[in-house]
Amino acid sequence: MLLELCVNGSCYGTAFVIVRNQHILVDEDALKGAHLPLQNTQEQTIGSRRFIDMSVYDRGSKVQLDPDAGRLSLTLPAGAFENHDVALNPSSQRLMPTAVPSAYVNYAFNAGTERSDSSVYLDAGFAYGRGLLRDNPSWNEAEGFSRGLTRYEYDDTDHDQRWTIGDQYAYSTDGLGGTVLMGGFGVVRAFDLDPYLITYPQPTISGLLQAPGTIDVYENGVLVSQRQVPAGPFNLASLGLGAGTNNVRVVVQDPFGGTTVLQQNFFSSTQTLAKGLSDYAYEIGIERTSTLANGYEAGHPVLLARANYGFTNDVTAGYRIEAENSLVNAGSSASLRLPIGLLSLGVAASDAGGNRGHGSSLTYQFNDRYFSFGSGIQVYSSAYRRIGDELLPTSFLTRRVSYVNASWTPLSRLSLQISAGNTVYDDGTQQRNIGLNSTLNLSAGMMAILSFNRALNHPGTNDNQVMLNLVIPFGRTSLGFNITHAGINGNSYGISAQHSVPSDSGSGYNLNAQNGYTGTTGLGQLDYQGQYGLVQLTDQRFGNQNDASMLVSGSLVAIDDHVYAGRALQNGYALVETPGISDVEVTHENQPVGHTDANGNLLINNLLPYQANKVGIDQNSVPLQDQIDATDQVISVPRLGGAVVRFGVHALHAARGVLMLDDKVVQYGTATLTARGNTLKTLIGLDGSFYFSDLPAGTYTLRAQTGSGDMSCHLSMPTDVRPLTDLGKIACSGSAGATP
Numbered sequence: 001m002l003l004e005l006c007v008n009g010s011c012y013g014t015a016f017v018i019v020r021n022q023h024i025l026v027d028e029d030a031l032k033g034a035h036l037p038l039q040n041t042q043e044q045t046i047g048s049r050r051f052i053d054m055s056v057y058d059r060g061s062k063v064q065l066d067p068d069a070g071r072l073s074l075t076l077p078a079g080a081f082e083n084h085d086v087a088l089n090p091s092s093q094r095l096m097p098t099a100v101p102s103a104y105v106n107y108a109f110n111a112g113t114e115r116s117d118s119s120v121y122l123d124a125g126f127a128y129g130r131g132l133l134r135d136n137p138s139w140n141e142a143e144g145f146s147r148g149l150t151r152y153e154y155d156d157t158d159h160d161q162r163w164t165i166g167d168q169y170a171y172s173t174d175g176l177g178g179t180v181l182m183g184g185f186g187v188v189r190a191f192d193l194d195p196y197l198i199t200y201p202q203p204t205i206s207g208l209l210q211a212p213g214t215i216d217v218y219e220n221g222v223l224v225s226q227r228q229v230p231a232g233p234f235n236l237a238s239l240g241l242g243a244g245t246n247n248v249r250v251v252v253q254d255p256f257g258g259t260t261v262l263q264q265n266f267f268s269s270t271q272t273l274a275k276g277l278s279d280y281a282y283e284i285g286i287e288r289t290s291t292l293a294n295g296y297e298a299g300h301p302v303l304l305a306r307a308n309y310g311f312t313n314d315v316t317a318g319y320r321i322e323a324e325n326s327l328v329n330a331g332s333s334a335s336l337r338l339p340i341g342l343l344s345l346g347v348a349a350s351d352a353g354g355n356r357g358h359g360s361s362l363t364y365q366f367n368d369r370y371f372s373f374g375s376g377i378q379v380y381s382s383a384y385r386r387i388g389d390e391l392l393p394t395s396f397l398t399r400r401v402s403y404v405n406a407s408w409t410p411l412s413r414l415s416l417q418i419s420a421g422n423t424v425y426d427d428g429t430q431q432r433n434i435g436l437n438s439t440l441n442l443s444a445g446m447m448a449i450l451s452f453n454r455a456l457n458h459p460g461t462n463d464n465q466v467m468l469n470l471v472i473p474f475g476r477t478s479l480g481f482n483i484t485h486a487g488i489n490g491n492s493y494g495i496s497a498q499h500s501v502p503s504d505s506g507s508g509y510n511l512n513a514q515n516g517y518t519g520t521t522g523l524g525q526l527d528y529q530g531q532y533g534l535v536q537l538t539d540q541r542f543g544n545q546n547d548a549s550m551l552v553s554g555s556l557v558a559i560d561d562h563v564y565a566g567r568a569l570q571n572g573y574a575l576v577e578t579p580g581i582s583d584v585e586v587t588h589e590n591q592p593v594g595h596t597d598a599n600g601n602l603l604i605n606n607l608l609p610y611q612a613n614k615v616g617i618d619q620n621s622v623p624l625q626d627q628i629d630a631t632d633q634v635i636s637v638p639r640l641g642g643a644v645v646r647f648g649v650h651a652l653h654a655a656r657g658v659l660m661l662d663d664k665v666v667q668y669g670t671a672t673l674t675a676r677g678n679t680l681k682t683l684i685g686l687d688g689s690f691y692f693s694d695l696p697a698g699t700y701t702l703r704a705q706t707g708s709g710d711m712s713c714h715l716s717m718p719t720d721v722r723p724l725t726d727l728g729k730i731a732c733s734g735s736a737g738a739t740p
Contacts, residue, residue, distance in 0.1 A: 001016070001017045001067060003015060003017045003067070004072070005030050006073045007074045007075075007076065008074070010231075011071075013030070015030030015031075015072065016030070016051075019065070024054040024063055024065060024072070026052055026054060028043055028049075034074075035231070035232070062074070062075040086234055086237070094157065094611060095610065095634070095636035097129070097130075097610065097636040097641065098643055099129040100560075100643055100644055101126070101127075101559075102126075102127050102558065102641050103124070103125065103559075104124065105122055105555060105556045106123040107123075107552075108120070109552045110551045110552075112547060112548065113548045119138065119140035119141070122138065124136070125640050127639075127641025128641070130156075132155075133151075133152050134150075134153060135147065135150045143292055149166070149167035151165060152165045155609075155638070160191060160194055162187070162190040162193075163186070164188070164283075166184075167181065167183050168186050170182055170302065171304075172320050173279075173306065173308070173320075175346065176320070176346050176347075176361055177320050177329065177387070180388040182285035182302050184284050184285015184302075187282055188282075189280050193639075195611070199273060199274060200271075201274045201275070201313035201314075203239060204235055204237050205239075205250050206234065206235050206236075207262055212228065213228075213231075214226065214228055215227050215236070217248065217249075217250050218249040218250075219239070220246055220247050220369060221249075224239075243269055243270050243367065244367035245266070245367060245369070246266050248266060250263070267337065267338075267342075269337065269367075273308060277309075277310045279318075280308070281306050282305045284301075284302070284303045286300065287299070302322075302323070303324070304321070308333075314336065315337070318332065322386065326353040328350065328351050329351075329387065330349060330350075333345065333361075334346075340366060341366035341373075343364050344361075344364075347360050348384075350385045350386065357383035359379065359381070360379055362377055370409045371409070372406065372407045373406045374404070375404040378401045379399070381399075394427060396425070396426075400424040401421075401424075402421065403419070403421040404421075405419040405420070412441075413442075414441075416438050417439075419433075419434070419437075429457075429460075430456075431457055431460075432455070432456040432458075433453065434453070435453045436452040436453075437450070447471045448468070448469070449468070450466075450468050451466070451467050453465045453467075463487045464487045465487070467482060476500045478497070478498050480496040481493075482495075484516075492517065493515055494513055495512075496511060501528075505529060508528075509527065510523065510524075510527075511523070511524055519543055519544075522541045523538070523540045524538070525537070531594075532565045533555070533565070534553045535550070536550070536551040554566060554567055555567060555568050559642045560577075564601075567605070570605070571607060572608070572639060573605040573637065574604055574615060574635060574643045574644070575602075575643070575644050575645065576603075577644065577647065578600040579646070579649065581623070582596055582597060584600070585617065586618075587615070588604055588615055590616070595621070607637045609637055609641070610638070610639070613634070613635055613637065614632055614634055615633055615634075615635055616631050617632075617649075619631050625652050626650065627650055627651075628648070629647065651723070652723060653697070653717070653724075654691065654694065654695070655691070655695040655724075656690065656727065657690060657726065657727035657728055658688040658689050659684060659690060659702075659732050660732060661731075665687055666708065666711070667706065667708075668706060668707060669684040669704055669706030669707065670705050671690055671702050671705075672703055673702045673703070690702075696717065700715055701713070701714055702730070704732065709735070711735055712733060
């Protein structure tokens with residue numbers, strides 16, 4: 001029997017049902033479609049289908065067979081269903097790119113009335129597959145030429161890590177280690193390869209549905225997701241919550257009108273790792289003093305190894321080892337996620353040529369929608385050293401850093417902040433600061449900011465400063481007014497106007513005038529962003545000196561034997577080709593991004609690397625006489641690399657003619673031929689006429705089936721730009737066995 005299958009009040013289409021010896025057997029595929037668990041069932045093969053005996057669901061289950069109504073109804077307890085994991089955050093749609101060689105150059109040229117204001121900055125790379133050879137040289141009048149960071153990077157997308165050979169920065173993440181520029185070899189965790197990955201812990205909320213239903217997920221009172229969930233137990237994971245304290249409320253609705261509410265408060269921090277996730281860097285090479293030094297004059301071998309691991313969603317811990325010359329520094333750190341905040345601590349020790357030192361750190365932070373608090377302290381002994389310290393003056397080495405900050409939002413329009421910090425350097429210099437800040441959101445988007453800062457320097461001069469700012473928005477334009485009172489510099493006031501540059505093409509400006517102890521200062525800046533880059537004109541006055549400059553920035557991309565100009569690249573790109581067809585609208589994720597040029601080409605950028613990107617063309621912008629093979633494609637591009645997307649668009653060339661057999665027209669039938677691997681079919685009319693809507697140039701054998709028998713005909717389609725070609729009368733010959 002073929003019956004409608006219904007489970008717990010919801011129906012899932014039809015299923016083959018067999019009744020044998022008072023046992024009801026149901027098609028296995030239909031049960032899978034109804035989300036029934038099949039792990040502990042025994043299947044029976046009948047004919048070409050596999051069936052499951054419904055007696056396996058006897059415990060607490062009910063089976064109703066109604067042949068007259070054409071329905072099989074199953075009622076099962078929720079515990080009989082398998083557990084369903086529901087991920088609410090968008091998952092990665094990883095896709096490996098095709099290996100297409102491409103190269104790019106981001107450029108920024110700045111020319112000023114003062115020769116010292118002139119500079120050139122380049123960021124150039126050659127990409128092939130997942131590899132990227134890259135450099136960012138620069139030049140300015142004061143410092144001359146710098147080759148920048150020269151390196152080869154390889155993205156291991158299977159393990160979310162990046163391998164680098166060449167110049168790279170090695171740095172610690174625990175606050176107790178150093179930072180150094182070196183040339184060498186390194187492998188680091190690269191979470192940016194998966195933009196959908198949430199690295200910090202997320203809550204899991206579990207529930208139970210007696211029948212298929214709907215769940216609504218609210219984050220801090222805002223509906224963020226809605227899902228249809230099958231019957232049975234479910235786990236909500238990957239909620240995509242932001243850092244801080246979040247209230248999650250899940251409303252579960254069954255098809256009978258029943259409602260259940262699940263609620264949970266959860267604190268998370270970006271400083272912790274989700275359970276089972278690791279972050280690491282292992283780098284070794286020769287120290288380089290700075291990007292301005294084109295060689296490796298320091299000549300010191302340097303090593304940095306660090307790793308952190310999420311042991312649980314509450315505990316993240318790791319270690320760090322760094323060394324150069326006679327210096328060795330090692331330490332460990334841990335972050336503990338508490339019910340009301342995050343506590344982080346670290347300890348480290350160093351040995352620099354027999355001089356041993358130690359360092360420690362302790363921080364605490366808490367964030368929610370209305371209140372946040374953070375405090376921390378780092379303490380270093382006088383002999384404590386880190387990699388890179390030898391390049392700094394002794395007076396720059398810190399011995400104690402402490403801070404505390406808090407913010408409170410008592411009203412939706414009012415927020416208050418307080419901060420204090422204290423830094424003690426190796427030479428005894430001490431810098432302390434205290435700040436108070438309040439922000440009031442007025443009507444029509446206006447905002448007033450009042451701040452107070454007190455600086456206490458030892459040795460040095462103490463200073464107090466009070467500042468009031470008023471910002472008035474007008475769409476993309478805003479006006480600002482400010483007044484400042486400082487203990488040292490006295491009073492000052494100013495006005496500013498800003499018009500932001502649109503994301504596509506257009507202009508913007510920034511005007512700023514201030515009057516203070518140095519006299520009147522001013523800045524005027526005009527920006528224009530177009531398809532091929534950005535032009536910025538700047539004129540500024542400081543005291544009695546006027547300076548003017550012009551900045552031009554953009555990019556050049558070489559791919560598929562062509563070079564294209566555009567805005568500065570931030571990510572991957574693709575060359576869209578519609579050969580021979582110009583002015584075709586191109587879309588990215590169904591949004592228009594431009595039109596093809598006279599050659600049928602358009603370069604589009606800002607594509608997510610190693611992810612599925614949907615690129616298409618608007619069929620309404622293609623001439624009616626042209627045929628489109630496909631209107632969209634899903635592609636992948638490498639990081640700062642490109643891909644070529646070709647859309648098959650060609651002019652339609654229709655063909656018509658009349659089939660003749662023994663000087664008589666062939667009446668009624670069908671005819672087929674093969675063109676470019678595709679079988680084309682047409683009808684034969686009373687007058688022997690046939691018609692193909694699109695037939696490429698070439699010679700073909702057409703085979704016809706008519707009431708007079710089968711026959712074959714030879715025809716030639718010329719190379720013709722006309723939309724319709726009349727082939728005239730085509731002589732055919734009867735096939736073997738044809739009726740005369």
